[in-house]
Amino acid sequence: MNAIEAFLASGIRFTTPILLAGLGCLATRWTRDLNVGLEGVMLFGAFFGVVCGYRFESAAVAIVLTSALGAVAGLVFGILVATLRANAFVVGTALNVLAAGATVYLLRTWFGVKGSFGDERIPSLPAVRWGVIGDIPLIGPVLSGQSPLTYLSWLLVAGMAWAVRHTVIVRHLKAGGEHPEALRAAGGNVMRTRIIAQVWCFTLCALAGVQLSLGQLTLFTEGMTSGLGFVALAAVIFCRGNVLLLAVMSVAFGFSSALSVRLNTAVMAPQFAQMLPYAVALVGLIVLSRRSRTADTRILTPSQEN
Amino acid sequence: MTTLETKPTALPHRLALLARPVGRTGFAVLTGALLAMGLIALQGYAPMPTMLAGLRYALGDAVAVSRTLAWGLPLLVTALGVAFAFRAGMFNIGAEGQLYVGAMAAAIVGAYIGPLFAGLHLLLCLAAAALTGGAVAAGLGWLRAHWGVDEVLSTLLSNYLLVLLCTYLANGPLRDPTRQSGSTREVHDSAMFPVIVDQTQLTAGLYVVAALVLATWWLSERSIAGYRWRMTGSSPGFAAAMGIDIARARVTSMAVSGALCGLGGSLLVTCSQGRFWTEIGTGIGWDAVLLALVGRSRPIGVLAWAGVYCVLRASARGVEQVTGIPSELSSVLIAVIIVAAVARSGAIGLITDWARRWRAVREKQQ
Numbered sequence: 001m002n003a004i005e006a007f008l009a010s011g012i013r014f015t016t017p018i019l020l021a022g023l024g025c026l027a028t029r030w031t032r033d034l035n036v037g038l039e040g041v042m043l044f045g046a047f048f049g050v051v052c053g054y055r056f057e058s059a060a061v062a063i064v065l066t067s068a069l070g071a072v073a074g075l076v077f078g079i080l081v082a083t084l085r086a087n088a089f090v091v092g093t094a095l096n097v098l099a100a101g102a103t104v105y106l107l108r109t110w111f112g113v114k115g116s117f118g119d120e121r122i123p124s125l126p127a128v129r130w131g132v133i134g135d136i137p138l139i140g141p142v143l144s145g146q147s148p149l150t151y152l153s154w155l156l157v158a159g160m161a162w163a164v165r166h167t168v169i170v171r172h173l174k175a176g177g178e179h180p181e182a183l184r185a186a187g188g189n190v191m192r193t194r195i196i197a198q199v200w201c202f203t204l205c206a207l208a209g210v211q212l213s214l215g216q217l218t219l220f221t222e223g224m225t226s227g228l229g230f231v232a233l234a235a236v237i238f239c240r241g242n243v244l245l246l247a248v249m250s251v252a253f254g255f256s257s258a259l260s261v262r263l264n265t266a267v268m269a270p271q272f273a274q275m276l277p278y279a280v281a282l283v284g285l286i287v288l289s290r291r292s293r294t295a296d297t298r299i300l301t302p303s304q305e306n
Numbered sequence: 307m308t309t310l311e312t313k314p315t316a317l318p319h320r321l322a323l324l325a326r327p328v329g330r331t332g333f334a335v336l337t338g339a340l341l342a343m344g345l346i347a348l349q350g351y352a353p354m355p356t357m358l359a360g361l362r363y364a365l366g367d368a369v370a371v372s373r374t375l376a377w378g379l380p381l382l383v384t385a386l387g388v389a390f391a392f393r394a395g396m397f398n399i400g401a402e403g404q405l406y407v408g409a410m411a412a413a414i415v416g417a418y419i420g421p422l423f424a425g426l427h428l429l430l431c432l433a434a435a436a437l438t439g440g441a442v443a444a445g446l447g448w449l450r451a452h453w454g455v456d457e458v459l460s461t462l463l464s465n466y467l468l469v470l471l472c473t474y475l476a477n478g479p480l481r482d483p484t485r486q487s488g489s490t491r492e493v494h495d496s497a498m499f500p501v502i503v504d505q506t507q508l509t510a511g512l513y514v515v516a517a518l519v520l521a522t523w524w525l526s527e528r529s530i531a532g533y534r535w536r537m538t539g540s541s542p543g544f545a546a547a548m549g550i551d552i553a554r555a556r557v558t559s560m561a562v563s564g565a566l567c568g569l570g571g572s573l574l575v576t577c578s579q580g581r582f583w584t585e586i587g588t589g590i591g592w593d594a595v596l597l598a599l600v601g602r603s604r605p606i607g608v609l610a611w612a613g614v615y616c617v618l619r620a621s622a623r624g625v626e627q628v629t630g631i632p633s634e635l636s637s638v639l640i641a642v643i644i645v646a647a648v649a650r651s652g653a654i655g656l657i658t659d660w661a662r663r664w665r666a667v668r669e670k671q672q
């Protein structure tokens with residue numbers, strides 16, 4: 001595997017958590033309850049992925065349990081936002097603070113360690129190899145040898161792109177955000193729709209976290225998401241509800257993350273390299289705002305009253 | 307004349323006005339206390355004595371109070387800054403980044419200029435911090451006002467860029483060669499606030515913060531400029547129709563907000579740390595955003611919540627010392643308290659709704 005192939009493969013690897021979190025968040029964008037707590041959910045996902053993996057010594061169990069936990073948390077969040085009418089921005093921000101504190105708290109009380117937790121018993125996600133495909137030059141390492149969650153994320157892209165055109169549920173989600181009265185008149189349940197969007201979002205974000213802690217590494221470190229959730233949030237805001245555009249944005253951010261890790265320190269100080277995905281997102285935001293005359297990019301509206 | 311007539315009724319009316327926020331805060335604090343007791347009990351300690359020990363550590367004597375207060379000063383100033391922009395409808399959630407550049411600016415001026423007269427040097431440090439923080443925020447505010455770049459996302463992303471920039475400076479060109487890594491040179495003594503309570507880090511910075519709180523309150527709630535900013539925040543269309551330059555209001559309110567966040571960062575350096583290091587203010591910016599949100603962007607609300615959070619945090623430190631329960635307990639509690647605070651009215655509405663429906667069903671049956 002030469003350098004270019006290695007870079008492409010790692011680019012796809014870095015894309016996975018961004019894409020998974022973005023696909024989850026997209027549903028909450030449709031219902032206009034944009035979840036800004038992606039970062040926190042991913043951190044929780046990464047933590048519980050390691051905890052479940054350590055406890056049961058199986059990556060499959062870790063994936064299933066963590067996504068189930070994510071779904072339950074999403075249910076709670078959905079009820080808070082939809083039924084109890086708590087502002088999604090406030091609760092999402094609180095969630096980020098909670099995740100940063102709670103993972104450290106639990107790390108210290110359950111395992112008695114500070115900083116990071118790694119153990120031989122923690123399984124890593126297996127690399128799925130597809131026989132001959134892996135030997136194709138250039139694209140072989142991209143298509144083969146990735147973690148199962150990577151394949152899942154791309155299946156979800158296809159599935160969601162299909163669902164947008166052909167299913168009622170996506171139409172309900174969009175109506176729940178754009179025109180709740182219409183949805184109600186059509187016999188839909190707005191509350192339930194909004195809660196479903198949050199459950200979906202949390203489940204996928206939890207998986208994104210598992211990909212971080214078990215797919216790319218096999219350990220948990222404090223604050224290991226380091227802004228990846230916000231990058232995913234930026235991708236969701238840029239894509240304007242379009243699934244394929246979201247995938248393109250995620251790949252762009254994923255590759256700039258991969259580049260930032262691979263850049264030699266002789267070329268650039270590591271801190272500048274780490275800035276890459278955020279700089280790409282910021283420049284993208286400015287360009288996008290310059291080019292659009294609508295106020296479409298502004299969808300985060302933290303309200304003061306509740 | 308009318309004031310004389312209304313005066314007797316004014317006091318109870320004012321008390322009634324005060325009762326609501328106090329009730330709200332009381333509910334949230336109660337939730338937090340119950341959760342804290344639950345978590346402490348889960349760890350196998352007696353809840354009440356442990357919590358009291360924590361509170362004693364936070365507020366037990368003059369030294370404890372000063373310690374709690376000293377820790378809270380930078381957070382308070384930063385939270386006021388965030389709230390200030392919120393009032394003008396600018397959701398500046400880049401407090402973390404602005405705090406970092408402020409701290410860095412103060413550390414540079416403190417270490418590389420001088421030593422000067424104590425007062426002058428301090429003033430220069432604070433001014434440098436306010437200018438850098440303000441410039442960053444004003445730039446992002448300009449992008450929002452003139453190019454329509456959503457400031458929520460741009461300030462959010464700027465956090466990572468600015469913190470990484472400061473990390474680079476502290477590890478690269480400005481690194482103190484005598485230290486391991488990640489910290490700048492120590493500032494001159496003339497750039498440090500004098501300590502006013504022995505054995506603590508409570509410094510004369512307290513007076514500066516008190517002045518800043520008053521000034522912010524006046525500027526935001528009582529001045530003409532503040533009125534323009536608030537009107538821009540609550541109804542930009544109306545403000546524009548009334549002849550207010552809303553683009554200018556947006557940029558200036560962001561500038562003031564960023565300046566306050568930068569000042570918050572400079573207090574970290576000039577009151578306690580004496581130098582910039584890479585973890586100097588981790589999380590303070592986010593805490594400040596939370597406080598501004600839950601304090602509904604009013605200076606007094608932010609002050610009250612900042613007080614609650616400081617006591618909570620100091621108590622968690624105390625609890626950690628007597629029991630070994632991690633002090634991150636305070637982050638967990640504040641997050642839950644805030645969620646409880648924002649979900650409260652919805653929950654009450656839901657319960658009264660159920661009660662009404664239940665009553666209606668019963669009446670039908672009879």
